[in-house]
Amino acid sequence: MYKKLAKSNIIYSNNLKVLKLFYKILDYFVNEYRNFAEEIKDKKIYIQTLSMKKIRELKNMYFKIDDFTDTITLIYDDSIFIFICLSVIYNNSKKYKVSYKEELLRVLIHSLLHSCGFSESNEMLIIQEEFLKKIKNRNIL
DSSP states (O other), X not given: OEEEEOXXXXXXXXXXXXXXXXXXXXXXXXXXXXXXXXXXXXXXXXXXXXXXXXXXXXXXXHHOOOSOOSEEEEEOSSEEEEEEOHHHHHHHHHHTTOOHHHHHHHHHHHXXXXXXXXXXXXXXXXXXXXXHHHHHHTXXX
């Protein structure tokens, strides 16, 4: 397990590249969207990459949906658990004709927004795509 300190969070991950990428996203997010970022202040964030089989099991266990997904975000009082499946993300990058890195960024931003209390909605997707565009345009990563 890898660990990185952010401004007001400790981030853990079983994947060093994902950890470093999420750290950069979080740092920029906190500066751009302070009002949303208050929701996650001082929480520990755990990011775990899972196999397709394992993420499907989790989706079925928590949501009673027997299907693959790219990410699951679980929020508790003092911590946030983000589960991602790199295989699903890779497959989606091919399906939507975007780079793997762009799709990984999209999924991490999506999970971050859920962590801040957003439910699936058009508003959330608009913020997600705006934030992704800002990151890409400013070469943050």
